[in-house]
Amino acid sequence: MTNAAPNERELARLQLYQTIAAIPEGKVATYGQLAMLAGQAGAARWVGSCLRKLPPDSKLPWQRVLRAGGKLAFPENSAAYWRQRHLLESEGVLLQNHKVNMRRFQWQP
DNA sequence: ACCCTGACTATCT
DNA sequence: GAGATAGCCAGGG
Numbered sequence: 001m002t003n004a005a006p007n008e009r010e011l012a013r014l015q016l017y018q019t020i021a022a023i024p025e026g027k028v029a030t031y032g033q034l035a036m037l038a039g040q041a042g043a044a045r046w047v048g049s050c051l052r053k054l055p056p057d058s059k060l061p062w063q064r065v066l067r068a069g070g071k072l073a074f075p076e077n078s079a080a081y082w083r084q085r086h087l088l089e090s091e092g093v094l095l096q097n098h099k100v101n102m103r104r105f106q107w108q109p
Numbered sequence: 110a111c112c113c114t115g116a117c118t119a120t121c122t
Numbered sequence: 123g124a125g126a127t128a129g130c131c132a133g134g135g
Binding site for chain 3: 009035040042043044045046047049050
Binding site for chain 2: 030031032035042043044045047048049050051052062065066067068069072073074080084
């Protein structure tokens with residue numbers, strides 16, 4: 001370890017993973033929401049970077065993480081978009097006009 | 110230390 | 123309601 005200070009950052013990352021794992025099937029959360037729950041309010045982009053680093057075989061329900069407006073974070077023409085969309089729909093999270101109705105599907109811990 | 114990038118957001122046209 | 127803009131945090135070159 002190069003850091004003398006105890007890694008606040010890594011601790012937050014673990015808490016982030018833990019929080020994401022707690023999102024129930026059929027519900028979704030936003031990047032900003034998760035950042036706040038992980039004690040890193042305002043760090044929505046940090047959440048995204050953490051998810052991007054996840055290994056392909058991760059058990060984490062990354063598909064339940066959406067943008068604030070209910071849209072997926074990927075462009076609609078990308079493979080990742082449809083991968084995530086199919087996963088969500090198989091859990092009962094439906095999309096209308098390329099976005100999820102947050103009023104209905106957002107997780108509220 | 111500086112600059113750029115990104116699985117982000119809120120606000121204003 | 124769809125773009126453009128400006129904040130935002132953390133990483134990496």
